[in-house]
Amino acid sequence: MKYVEIIGSPGSGKTTLLRTLGKTHHSSSCWEVEEKLKHKRLTGRIIKVVKRHLGIKEAKSADYKFLEHGLPRLFAENNQPFFDYCWDNIKTSYIDSWAAIRASKMLYLSTTIVSNVEKMTKEKIFVVDEGFLHRLFHIHPIALYDHHSNNDAMKSDVDAFLNLVPLPKAAIYIDTPPEAILDRRIVRSRRLYSQIKNQQKKPTKNPKNIIAEYNRNKYFLEKLRNKGLPVLTVSGLEDPKINALALTEFLESIAPKLLNLGELCKPKTESA
Numbered sequence: 001m002k003y004v005e006i007i008g009s010p011g012s013g014k015t016t017l018l019r020t021l022g023k024t025h026h027s028s029s030c031w032e033v034e035e036k037l038k039h040k041r042l043t044g045r046i047i048k049v050v051k052r053h054l055g056i057k058e059a060k061s062a063d064y065k066f067l068e069h070g071l072p073r074l075f076a077e078n079n080q081p082f083f084d085y086c087w088d089n090i091k092t093s094y095i096d097s098w099a100a101i102r103a104s105k106m107l108y109l110s111t112t113i114v115s116n117v118e119k120m121t122k123e124k125i126f127v128v129d130e131g132f133l134h135r136l137f138h139i140h141p142i143a144l145y146d147h148h149s150n151n152d153a154m155k156s157d158v159d160a161f162l163n164l165v166p167l168p169k170a171a172i173y174i175d176t177p178p179e180a181i182l183d184r185r186i187v188r189s190r191r192l193y194s195q196i197k198n199q200q201k202k203p204t205k206n207p208k209n210i211i212a213e214y215n216r217n218k219y220f221l222e223k224l225r226n227k228g229l230p231v232l233t234v235s236g237l238e239d240p241k242i243n244a245l246a247l248t249e250f251l252e253s254i255a256p257k258l259l260n261l262g263e264l265c266k267p268k269t270e271s272a
Contacts, residue, residue, distance in 0.1 A: 003117045005131035008174035011184035013236045014129040020240035025248050030255035031125040082164045089139045103138035132165045142213040176236025178210045
């Protein structure tokens with residue numbers, strides 16, 4: 001399984017970096033940005049499920065059953081211990097039923113992406129932004145912790161997650177300050193509520209949760225490095241084009257070793 005994952009808190013700029021990389025550099029002889037790996041239909045499905053749970057519009061029963069019951073079957077075929085761990089935590093972590101289904105959808109998305117990478121015959125490293133590492137944010141929502149007394153519980157959950165999660169070959173961490181993430185999430189929430197036409201619900205975000213999430217990221221990165229995973233850190237406030245350039249240099253430095261090549265990667269001509 002040869003892929004590297006862009007990670008960071010939701011709202012840190014992962015998708016923006018991936019898209020910028022695809023537009024400005026796209027690929028080399030050793031690595032490739034493969035946005036087609038995403039299961040595009042899932043976005044539409046999850047909006048239908050949200051509408052169904054809010055009583056706004058009836059979603060097709062097949063969509064609901066797929067998200068609620070299809071995930072266990074899919075995971076059982078790939079990584080049973082990891083599936084059991086994720087599914088048990090999803091069922092106990094969320095009071096909000098649609099949030100639990102959304103977490104399930106995100107797990108299915110990651111499974112689809114990684115499964116497609118495994119099927120690729122190209123001897124390349126694929127860059128993704130929705131791999132399994134990022135699912136920590138959905139399996140263990142930070143709001144569950146008492147940030148003053150449960151630091152040990154948080155670390156224990158991170159350790160348990162990392163002992164089971166399939167690891168990529170490397171990670172790119174987008175380090176974005178909590179205040180910037182807060183602003184971006186509020187904008188994103190307003191956009192979502194606009195999509196589901198529920199203007200009476202006002203999006204709110206807890207700054208303490210985002211700060212705690214940021215601190216957890218630091219511990220998460222430390223554990224990844226302890227496992228020997230190459231990690232590149234870029235600033236979420238930097239121009240995405242500059243971060244994309246740093247990412248290409250990182251990929252070209254690690255790819256020959258990961259692919260057992262005796263030569264450096266050769267960049268392809270940049271797209272206009």
